[in-house]
Amino acid sequence: MKSMLIESQLQELIRGLDKFSVPYRKDVSLAILSSFKIGGVSPLIVEPNQDSEIFEVLNLFRQLDIPYRVLGGGSNILISDHPDDFVVFRLSGDYKNYEMIEPGIFEIGGATNTTPVFRQISQKGFTGAEFLSTIPGWTGGAVIQNAGCYGGELLDLVSRIDFVRDGVIQSKKPSEIEYGYRFTEFLRDKDSIILRIQMQLQAGNLIEIEESLKDKRDKRNSSQPENKKSAGSIFRNPKVLDEDGKPIKAWQLIDRAGLRGVIQGGAQISPEHCNFIVNLGGAKAVDVHYLSELIMEKVEKTSGILLEREVENFGTIP
Numbered sequence: 200m201k202s203m204l205i206e207s208q209l210q211e212l213i214r215g216l217d218k219f220s221v222p223y224r225k226d227v228s229l230a231i232l233s234s235f236k237i238g239g240v241s242p243l244i245v246e247p248n249q250d251s252e253i254f255e256v257l258n259l260f261r262q263l264d265i266p267y268r269v270l271g272g273g274s275n276i277l278i279s280d281h282p283d284d285f286v287v288f289r290l291s292g293d294y295k296n297y298e299m300i301e302p303g304i305f306e307i308g309g310a311t312n313t314t315p316v317f318r319q320i321s322q323k324g325f326t327g328a329e330f331l332s333t334i335p336g337w338t339g340g341a342v343i344q345n346a347g348c349y350g351g352e353l354l355d356l357v358s359r360i361d362f363v364r365d366g367v368i369q370s371k372k373p374s375e376i377e378y379g380y381r382f383t384e385f386l387r388d389k390d391s392i393i394l395r396i397q398m399q400l401q402a403g404n405l406i407e408i409e410e411s412l413k414d415k416r417d418k419r420n421s422s423q424p425e426n427k428k429s430a431g432s433i434f435r436n437p438k439v440l441d442e443d444g445k446p447i448k449a450w451q452l453i454d455r456a457g458l459r460g461v462i463q464g465g466a467q468i469s470p471e472h473c474n475f476i477v478n479l480g481g482a483k484a485v486d487v488h489y490l491s492e493l494i495m496e497k498v499e500k501t502s503g504i505l506l507e508r509e510v511e512n513f514g515t516i517p
């Protein structure tokens with residue numbers, strides 16, 4: 200049974216935020232902040248602009264025993280229809296910026312939009328990060344799950360990650376943390392907020408870079424449901440090989456289980472790419488959750504493989 204935030208706790212928090220001039224918004228529909236366009240109303244979103252504000256906010260959360268969850272671009276989560284038992288923490292201000300601090304060395308804020316930022320960086324003549332220009336969401340969220348596609352993974356390009364853990368800012372190289380396919384220790388431990396990263400890229404040929412950007416964009420457009428509200432792949436690909444020694448993809452298992460196109464309420468297992476669930480309009484979090492449970496159950500029955508969710512529930516569902 201979930202417990203609502205107590206009104207007096209929220210009032211205390213708001214007094215503290217006002218004292219330190221930390222921006223916040225009350226009663227915000229989270230649906231507009233998610234790529235699924237699903238989610239209920241949050242009592243409070245706190246949006247710190249800089250490191251000093253983050254310390255004040257985290258102190259207040261600790262002193263007042265406020266549960267909170269970090270939201271980025273909202274492209275890898277399923278937000279609860281009733282997200283009223285926690286406060287939302289979302290980076291803003293300084294974290295929306297990036298800059299080239301030396302030739303080829305970029306410092307990129309956790310609240311930057313990955314698609315335009317990595318397209319712009321590539322078009323400045325630096326190569327290696329073109330694949331990131333096709334992934335939605337924010338850089339902080341991309342670090343958390345080591346986002347990747349077309350053979351590339353974000354953390355292979357990163358030289359430093361700045362994050363706050365236990366009230367202290369730390370900087371680590373990827374080699375100093377645990378990470379792998381769509382995984383980092385941050386995802387497992389949930390005790391850190393990614394503030395920014397540093398990345399080093401090689402200078403490249405602009406014509407080849409433009410071709411690479413277009414190639415990745417074309418691949419994306421041909422393999423994904425276009426203009427549909429989704430959170431990308433719902434399940435990670437299992438680490439299992441088929442009889443020819445090729446890795447089995449989650450979509451193949453969902454397809455073989457006969458689930459392509461199944462509808463629940465306003466949600467559908469995409470007929471075009473069946474590892475996507477799409478919001479046909481008016482879908483609730485419970486509809487998507489029902490379909491993802493159905494997939495897990497049927498795929499396990501037909502293949503013996505238990506799929507692992509990539510898209511996280513944000514709040515309690517149902």
Ligand SMILES: Cc1cc2nc3c(=O)[nH]c(=O)nc-3n(C[C@H](O)[C@H](O)[C@H](O)COP(=O)(O)OP(=O)(O)OC[C@H]3O[C@@H](n4cnc5c(N)ncnc54)[C@H](O)[C@@H]3O)c2cc1C
Nearest residue numbers: 271272273274275336337339340341346347348393430431
């Ligand atoms: C159409 C579509 C295609 C996609 N294709 C791909 C793909 O090819 N490859 C891929 O890897 N992903 C893909 N995704 C998934 C998603 O875009 C990425 O995982 C993205 O990097 C998530 O970032 P976000 O900011 O949206 O995270 P959110 O969805 O906001 O959050 C995801 C998780 O990260 C946490 N989080 C977010 N920001 C921070 C932070 N600063 N500090 C600490 N925790 C944080 C949240 O609490 C949550 O647990 C796709 C999604 C869509 C909608």
